[in-house]
Amino acid sequence: MRDIIKCPKCNFQCKRSYSVGRHLLAIHDATEEDIEAFRAQLVASRALKRHGGGAWKCDKCQKLFASQRSLDSHIKKEHTKLLDPSDISLFPDDSSTSSPPPKIWKNSREEESCTSWMIRSKYSKENEFTNYYNCRHDGHYESVVQKLDKPKSIKLTGEYHCPAFLKSTKNEETGKITVVGFHGHYGHDLKNAWRSLNEREISIIIRMMTDGFSNSQIIKKCEKFPPENRLSYIIHDDLRYLRKKYNLQEGVLDENDLASVKKRVERGWKEDGILMFQEPDELGAGLRLVLMTPSQKELCLKYHHRGIVIDDTHNTTKYGIKLTTLMVLNGFDRAIPVAFLLSSSCTSDDCAALFQCVKNEIPTFHPQWFMSDEANAFWNGYNTIFPNNKSQRLWCRWHVLRALEKNCDEMLTKESSADVKKTISELIREPDRVKFDRGILSLLEFLEKDGTRGQKYAEYLRSYYLKHVEVWANCYRSKTPFHTSMYSENWHSALKKDLLHRKTNIRLDELIQVLLDGFQWVIRRLAKQMERQLKKACPRRNANLKNCQLAIDQQDHYIVTRNQNGDLELMKKESGDVYVVRDDLGCACFSEENVHCLCGACAYRFTCSCQVQLGGICCKHIHLAIRHCQENQSMEEAEDEAVPFRNFDVPGPGPQYFDVSDFLDVPVREESEKMYNLFSQSIDNLAQKMRMIKKKPGNEETMQKVLELIQQANDLFPKGKAPTLVSRRDSQGARKSARETMHTLPRRQKRHPQYSKKRGTRIASKHDPSICNVCNLRDPILPLDMNEIEPDALDTDWRRCVSCKLPVHFLCSSGSCPSCGDNFENYQPSDSEVDQVSSDSSDEMP
Known part of the structure; x- marks a missing residue:
C-alpha cells in the first residue's frame, strides 16, 4: 500500500507525488525550485524510512533515488549509449580496408576495455543468427545454496547492475557480421584480474600444456607478462580447470x-x-x-x-x-x-x-x-x-624395536615378555657401550634360565641382531642426525x-x-614456514628451547662438578644419580643453518650419559651444564677455544632460501569369471607360501622349481614384442586410497593382547653375568679336536676385562676387550648382586 503524501503548505493529501506537485503549482504558485526541493525532501524521507540512510544520486543527471535498485534501473534505461554500427562493423563498405577476424577483434576489445561477457540469449531469424552478451559482473548471482535454505550469495564484483552489453548478428548468406554494443561499465572496477580468460589467452595456455610444460612452469612464464595482461594473474586453480576441461593431464605427452x-x-x-x-x-x-x-x-x-x-x-x-x-x-x-x-x-x-x-x-x-x-x-x-x-x-630404531617386540610376544611367555621388551627398549637407547654390553649379557643370562622359550629367543637375538649391533645400538651412533x-x-x-x-x-x-x-x-x-617463523620450520630447535627452559626450572635440583677428564658431572640431589656431559670442542653445523639453542647447546657437539637420545636435540642435562659454565666462567676463559665448555655457538641470523592405451570392454562369461577368481586366489596363496619359505634357508631348490612351473605357464600365452608395463590386479577397479589398497584384509589380532596392558620392569644388569662378552654364549664353542665328554670340555675357564670387568671365555680371550679395548685377567664368576642401574625415568625424559 502506498504512503499518503501531504502538501507542505496545506492539508491536501494524495497518494502520488506528481499530483502533489501539480497542486503546489496551481494553488500555491510554487516555482520549479520549490518543486525540486519538495521532491528531494520526499526522496530523502523515503530512503530514511526504507534503509535508514540517505538517497542515491545519479552521476550523469544528478537525479535522486530512494534505493540502489532504482538508481541501477535508471542508469540502464536512460544512460546506455548505443554505438554506431558502422563504427564497429567488422566488414565496412570500403572493401579496401581490411578488418580483423571476429574472434581477434572481440578478444582485443575485451582486453582494451577489461570486459568479460556472458551469453544472455541466442535466437535466429531466417538467415541471421544473433547473440546477446551481458557484462559478466551484471546483476545478482543466484547460488545453488538457495536449495539448502541458505541466504542468497552475491558476487563481490557483481553487486550492481552494469549497462555494458554486446549484440552480434551474423548473416549466413553474405557472411557479414554486425556488432552493436556499449563498453561503458558501472558498479564495479575495471581490473584485468577480474576479467575472464578470452579465447586467445586460453589458446596460449593450451599450447604450453600440449608442449609438456607443468603447471608451475606455466605460472612462472605467465608471471613475466605485464600487469595489464590477464595471464599475469594465472593461478593453479585456473590451470587445473583447463586441464580437466580439455583433458590435458599434467605430464601426459601421449595416450600410451x-x-x-x-x-x-x-x-x-x-x-x-x-x-x-x-x-x-x-x-x-x-x-x-x-x-x-x-x-x-x-x-x-x-x-x-x-x-x-x-x-x-x-x-x-x-x-x-x-x-x-x-x-x-x-x-x-x-x-x-x-x-x-x-x-x-x-x-x-x-x-x-x-x-x-x-x-x-x-x-x-x-x-x-x-x-x-x-x-x-x-x-x-x-x-x-x-x-x-x-x-x-x-x-x-623403530623397525628394529618393532621386530624384536613382535618376536618377543610370539616366543616368550606372558610373564617374561613385558620385562624383556622393557629391557630392550632401554638398552637400545643406552649411550655407554660398557653398560650396553653388560645389559645384553644380563638379558641373555635371563633368557637362558627362562626355559626353552627363552633359549629360543636368545638364539634369535644372537643370529639376527647381536652380530650387527653396531647398526642399531645407540652407543655406536653418537651424534647421528636421525635414529x-x-x-x-x-x-x-x-x-x-x-x-x-x-x-x-x-x-x-x-x-x-x-x-x-x-x-x-x-x-x-x-x-614459507621459515618466513613465518613457525615452530614446524625447525622442530628440533623448538625442542631444544623447551629443554632449556626445563633446565632453568630444575637447576636447583642438581649439583654440577668437573671431573679429571674435563667433563661435567651433574648429580641429582634427590636420587644421587650422576650424568656426565662431554664437550667434543666444536660441531660441523652451518653457521646460518643450525638447530642450536639460544644458550649455545648443540646435540652434534655435546653428549650426555642419560638415555634421552634424540637426533639433533639436547637433553636438559646439557643445557644445565652450559648455563652453569656461562654463569661461572670469566672473559679470558670464554675466549679459549681449546678448553671444553667454552665459546658456545648461538643460532644463525635467519633462514636460507633455495631457487629452486584404451582397453575395450569385453563381456565375460560366468564360467570365465569363476575361473579367474579361482586363479586369483591360487596366486595369492602361492605368493604367501613363497614368502614363508624364503625366510628359511635350504629352500632354494623348491623356489626354483616353482619359478620354472610359473615360466611354463607364461609360455602358454602369446608373447608381445613391444615393451609394456604390467598393471596390478587391483588397479582396474574403482579408485581406492592408499590405505584402502594396503589394508584390504582384516587387521590381525595380537596373539597375546594382554601383554600390552602389563608394564614390564627392566632386567637389572649384573656385575659378573655368566655370558661371554665376545661370543654371547654361556658355554664356549669347543675346538674340532676336542670331545664333549672330556674333562676339559666340561669345565669352563673364564677371564674378564681389567677395566669394565665384563667376563669372557678363556678360549675367546685371545684379543682385547670389545667394549673398552683393555686386556683380560683371570677370574672366577660368582653370584654377585646386581648393578645399581638408575631407573629414574622421570628424570631421564625431558
Whole structure:
C-alpha cells in the first residue's frame, strides 16, 4: 500500500507525488525550485524510512533515488549509449580496408576495455543468427545454496547492475557480421584480474600444456607478462580447470603411458632431471627410471655429507612399480628428497643403478651416515658403487624395536615378555657401550634360565641382531642426525595424501610430474614456514628451547662438578644419580643453518650419559651444564677455544632460501569369471607360501622349481614384442586410497593382547653375568679336536676385562676387550648382586 503524501503548505493529501506537485503549482504558485526541493525532501524521507540512510544520486543527471535498485534501473534505461554500427562493423563498405577476424577483434576489445561477457540469449531469424552478451559482473548471482535454505550469495564484483552489453548478428548468406554494443561499465572496477580468460589467452595456455610444460612452469612464464595482461594473474586453480576441461593431464605427452615417458626422455629437458631410463620387457620387468633435477643436485651436493635416508614404497601407480626416494637433511634438520628411482623391483642392482647416477652427477658423494630399514638391497647397492666408503650404516630404531617386540610376544611367555621388551627398549637407547654390553649379557643370562622359550629367543637375538649391533645400538651412533627412517615415511605419506590425493591407480608419466612438482612443493613449504617463523620450520630447535627452559626450572635440583677428564658431572640431589656431559670442542653445523639453542647447546657437539637420545636435540642435562659454565666462567676463559665448555655457538641470523592405451570392454562369461577368481586366489596363496619359505634357508631348490612351473605357464600365452608395463590386479577397479589398497584384509589380532596392558620392569644388569662378552654364549664353542665328554670340555675357564670387568671365555680371550679395548685377567664368576642401574625415568625424559 502506498504512503499518503501531504502538501507542505496545506492539508491536501494524495497518494502520488506528481499530483502533489501539480497542486503546489496551481494553488500555491510554487516555482520549479520549490518543486525540486519538495521532491528531494520526499526522496530523502523515503530512503530514511526504507534503509535508514540517505538517497542515491545519479552521476550523469544528478537525479535522486530512494534505493540502489532504482538508481541501477535508471542508469540502464536512460544512460546506455548505443554505438554506431558502422563504427564497429567488422566488414565496412570500403572493401579496401581490411578488418580483423571476429574472434581477434572481440578478444582485443575485451582486453582494451577489461570486459568479460556472458551469453544472455541466442535466437535466429531466417538467415541471421544473433547473440546477446551481458557484462559478466551484471546483476545478482543466484547460488545453488538457495536449495539448502541458505541466504542468497552475491558476487563481490557483481553487486550492481552494469549497462555494458554486446549484440552480434551474423548473416549466413553474405557472411557479414554486425556488432552493436556499449563498453561503458558501472558498479564495479575495471581490473584485468577480474576479467575472464578470452579465447586467445586460453589458446596460449593450451599450447604450453600440449608442449609438456607443468603447471608451475606455466605460472612462472605467465608471471613475466605485464600487469595489464590477464595471464599475469594465472593461478593453479585456473590451470587445473583447463586441464580437466580439455583433458590435458599434467605430464601426459601421449595416450600410451610408456610412449609418453619416452617422449619426455627424448626431449631432454634439464628440468625433467631424467638421468637414466631403461625400458621394461614384454612382461613388464626391468623398468628403471632415475630422476634428479639440477635443483636437487645442488641441494644434494651441499647436504649429502651429513647423511642420507633411503626407503621405498609401493601403490603409487596402477602398475607394480616401486618408488625409492633418496633424502638429505638441511641445516635445520628438515628432510628434502634429492633423487627418485622408479623400478619394477627394488633389488641391489636397481639401487646400484640409482647410486651410479648419483656418482656421475656428484663424484664426491660421501655421506657420513646411511639410514635405511633392515633390507640389504640399499646398502649392497651403495657398496657396489662406492666400495671403499666410510659411511656408517644405520638401521631404523623403530623397525628394529618393532621386530624384536613382535618376536618377543610370539616366543616368550606372558610373564617374561613385558620385562624383556622393557629391557630392550632401554638398552637400545643406552649411550655407554660398557653398560650396553653388560645389559645384553644380563638379558641373555635371563633368557637362558627362562626355559626353552627363552633359549629360543636368545638364539634369535644372537643370529639376527647381536652380530650387527653396531647398526642399531645407540652407543655406536653418537651424534647421528636421525635414529629412524621416519623422514622417508613422512615424505611418502605426504606424497600419497597431499600430492596424489590418495589415488593409487594413476599413470607413470603423471607420477613423474607429481614427483617433480613435489620437490618444489617441499621447498616452498619450508621457505614459507621459515618466513613465518613457525615452530614446524625447525622442530628440533623448538625442542631444544623447551629443554632449556626445563633446565632453568630444575637447576636447583642438581649439583654440577668437573671431573679429571674435563667433563661435567651433574648429580641429582634427590636420587644421587650422576650424568656426565662431554664437550667434543666444536660441531660441523652451518653457521646460518643450525638447530642450536639460544644458550649455545648443540646435540652434534655435546653428549650426555642419560638415555634421552634424540637426533639433533639436547637433553636438559646439557643445557644445565652450559648455563652453569656461562654463569661461572670469566672473559679470558670464554675466549679459549681449546678448553671444553667454552665459546658456545648461538643460532644463525635467519633462514636460507633455495631457487629452486584404451582397453575395450569385453563381456565375460560366468564360467570365465569363476575361473579367474579361482586363479586369483591360487596366486595369492602361492605368493604367501613363497614368502614363508624364503625366510628359511635350504629352500632354494623348491623356489626354483616353482619359478620354472610359473615360466611354463607364461609360455602358454602369446608373447608381445613391444615393451609394456604390467598393471596390478587391483588397479582396474574403482579408485581406492592408499590405505584402502594396503589394508584390504582384516587387521590381525595380537596373539597375546594382554601383554600390552602389563608394564614390564627392566632386567637389572649384573656385575659378573655368566655370558661371554665376545661370543654371547654361556658355554664356549669347543675346538674340532676336542670331545664333549672330556674333562676339559666340561669345565669352563673364564677371564674378564681389567677395566669394565665384563667376563669372557678363556678360549675367546685371545684379543682385547670389545667394549673398552683393555686386556683380560683371570677370574672366577660368582653370584654377585646386581648393578645399581638408575631407573629414574622421570628424570631421564625431558
